[in-house]
Amino acid sequence: MSQTLDRGLQVLPLLAQGPTGLGEVAEHLGVHKSTALRLLRTLHEHGLVYRQSDQRYRLGARLFALAQEAMESLDVREIAHPHLVRLNEACGHTVHLAVHEEGEVLYIDKVDSRYPVRMYSRIGKPVALTVAAVAKVLLSDLPEAERRTLAEGLDYPLYTPRSTPHAAAFLKELAAVREQGWATDLGGHEESINCVAAPIRGADGRTVAAMSVSTPHVVVPRDELLALLPLVRRTADAISGEFSGRPPTKDTP
Amino acid sequence: MSQTLDRGLQVLPLLAQGPTGLGEVAEHLGVHKSTALRLLRTLHEHGLVYRQSDQRYRLGARLFALAQEAMESLDVREIAHPHLVRLNEACGHTVHLAVHEEGEVLYIDKVDSRYPVRMYSRIGKPVALTVAAVAKVLLSDLPEAERRTLAEGLDYPLYTPRSTPHAAAFLKELAAVREQGWATDLGGHEESINCVAAPIRGADGRTVAAMSVSTPHVVVPRDELLALLPLVRRTADAISGEFSGRPPTKDTP
DNA sequence: AATGAGCATTGCACATGATGCAACGTGGCA
DNA sequence: TGCCACGTTGCATCATGTGCAATGCTCATT
Numbered sequence: 001m002s003q004t005l006d007r008g009l010q011v012l013p014l015l016a017q018g019p020t021g022l023g024e025v026a027e028h029l030g031v032h033k034s035t036a037l038r039l040l041r042t043l044h045e046h047g048l049v050y051r052q053s054d055q056r057y058r059l060g061a062r063l064f065a066l067a068q069e070a071m072e073s074l075d076v077r078e079i080a081h082p083h084l085v086r087l088n089e090a091c092g093h094t095v096h097l098a099v100h101e102e103g104e105v106l107y108i109d110k111v112d113s114r115y116p117v118r119m120y121s122r123i124g125k126p127v128a129l130t131v132a133a134v135a136k137v138l139l140s141d142l143p144e145a146e147r148r149t150l151a152e153g154l155d156y157p158l159y160t161p162r163s164t165p166h167a168a169a170f171l172k173e174l175a176a177v178r179e180q181g182w183a184t185d186l187g188g189h190e191e192s193i194n195c196v197a198a199p200i201r202g203a204d205g206r207t208v209a210a211m212s213v214s215t216p217h218v219v220v221p222r223d224e225l226l227a228l229l230p231l232v233r234r235t236a237d238a239i240s241g242e243f244s245g246r247p248p249t250k251d252t253p
Numbered sequence: 254m255s256q257t258l259d260r261g262l263q264v265l266p267l268l269a270q271g272p273t274g275l276g277e278v279a280e281h282l283g284v285h286k287s288t289a290l291r292l293l294r295t296l297h298e299h300g301l302v303y304r305q306s307d308q309r310y311r312l313g314a315r316l317f318a319l320a321q322e323a324m325e326s327l328d329v330r331e332i333a334h335p336h337l338v339r340l341n342e343a344c345g346h347t348v349h350l351a352v353h354e355e356g357e358v359l360y361i362d363k364v365d366s367r368y369p370v371r372m373y374s375r376i377g378k379p380v381a382l383t384v385a386a387v388a389k390v391l392l393s394d395l396p397e398a399e400r401r402t403l404a405e406g407l408d409y410p411l412y413t414p415r416s417t418p419h420a421a422a423f424l425k426e427l428a429a430v431r432e433q434g435w436a437t438d439l440g441g442h443e444e445s446i447n448c449v450a451a452p453i454r455g456a457d458g459r460t461v462a463a464m465s466v467s468t469p470h471v472v473v474p475r476d477e478l479l480a481l482l483p484l485v486r487r488t489a490d491a492i493s494g495e496f497s498g499r500p501p502t503k504d505t506p
Numbered sequence: 507a508a509t510g511a512g513c514a515t516t517g518c519a520c521a522t523g524a525t526g527c528a529a530c531g532t533g534g535c536a
Numbered sequence: 537t538g539c540c541a542c543g544t545t546g547c548a549t550c551a552t553g554t555g556c557a558a559t560g561c562t563c564a565t566t
């Protein structure tokens with residue numbers, strides 16, 4: 001829609017891949033160097049782009065700050081966090097919180113069992129849609145039609161022999177998840193990792209987020225992880241309750 | 254320089270503060286609503302902005318992903334992290350890693366204290382320049398002239414009675430830090446928090462980052478924190494060594 | 507139900523501001 | 537020293553972004 005802004009924004013993913021010189025940027029955008037220069041300067045003024053000593057450009061500081069602030073303004077996250085910590089303390093395993101946004105599922109919080117929260121370790125990175133337990137929970141809440149369209153548009157990479165192989169299997173699984181109100185990933189993404197996930201729902205009953213507990217199966221066998229399910233679901237429900245308790249803007253009757 | 258891009262980018266910090274409607278955005282930019290709409294649409298196409306159900310706009314998923322990628326491309330951070338973790342395991346306190354970038358100092362990594370008392374800081378947030386130990390370390394490496402200019406352009410907020418009161422004191426302190434190769438913040442930012450920081454240097458001897466250990470003085474008295482100094486410096490030096498060992502692109506003779 | 511207020515959205519004519527060009531400056535390398 | 541590659545600047549052109557006014561939409565009020 002807006003050419004200048006569009007071009008300017010194209011620079012960001014380019015720089016994300018690594019430091020880039022003016023010439024490369026111009027070429028990538030298909031514009032004259034002087035144009036690229038002006039765009040980069042503007043990005044620079046906003047702190048989104050940083051010029052390192054060899055005159056090449058990198059993504060800049062403000063970007064981190066923005067992402068961080070945006071993160072903190074997510075209400076679910078704020079409400080959920082103490083619950084996640086408590087769950088982590090109770091069971092000792094890694095706990096994730098994820099949301100669905102425009103065809104992507106991404107982690108917005110994480111409490112790790114061994115190391116304290118590493119802000120950017122995985123948070124913000126899109127999740128493998130076809131196998132992750134949180135993705136199954138979130139996508140299973142979509143209306144039938146959307147689920148089908150989405151499932152058919154996806155790739156089904158075989159991370160492991162247990163990965164969901166094709167759209168039909170995925171849709172079947174989503175239906176089951178929708179029915180039972182929870183999901184698992186038993187070695188579908190990484191051979192040795194199992195997860196259980198449960199939905200967090202808003203006042204209107206729609207799923208607004210999903211949380212999961214992940215364990216390496218060498219430490220915790222599958223049935224032992226499944227024994228945690230009630231605890232996970234109880235935690236998710238507690239968050240749901242608190243979240244719908246004070247709806248941010250309006251009620252749904 | 255580039256008006257359209259400039260306006261578009263002004264939207265991001267605005268949305269970072271919380272969900273915002275079209276009208277507000279337009280007003281904030283001082284442009285017509287239709288203009289704001291086109292900007293938001295373009296931002297939306299790039300995934301930087303997300304439209305929530307109540308039609309207000311929030312920062313979007315791609316921003317997290319970008320920040321994530323940018324973060325990973327910071328070599329220092331990658332190299333330093335395991336050292337920070339090890340230091341945290343050794344002493345149990347909060348460890349920070351920070352860099353200097355265009356007049357700002359910001360945390361790029363953090364390993365939380367294992368004690369329940371945690372200090373409030375966040376990755377990506379600019380640091381209080383005049384008092385933080387990491388800021389002193391980083392700024393002390395600037396050339397004399399720049400240091401002076403910078404120091405005189407700063408505000409000197411009195412967070413506590415121990416905060417650096419004015420430019421003269423700050424410059425004096427920076428000189429001392431430069432000389433001794435480490436810095437402290439003894440209750441200058443928050444009354445009850447003390448820090449020690451040390452520089453991480455590149456192959457050419459210039460400071461590329463700074464790391465610090467922070468402790469609440471109720472848990473650790475000052476002299477006990479200072480006793481940690483050798484360990485902190487050793488860690489910083491280890492990181493420096495590893496960092497200069499394999500320079501990413503080219504050597505400096 | 508009906509009404510209206512508040513908001514987002516669309517099409518259009520105008521001129522502002524983004525663009526590419528060509529000339530200039532600069533630093534590194536042989 | 538001279539060359540080459542790259543970043544930088546000023547300027548004339550017109551593509552693009554802009555504000556306006558009119559339309560559509562959703563909700564709250566009567």
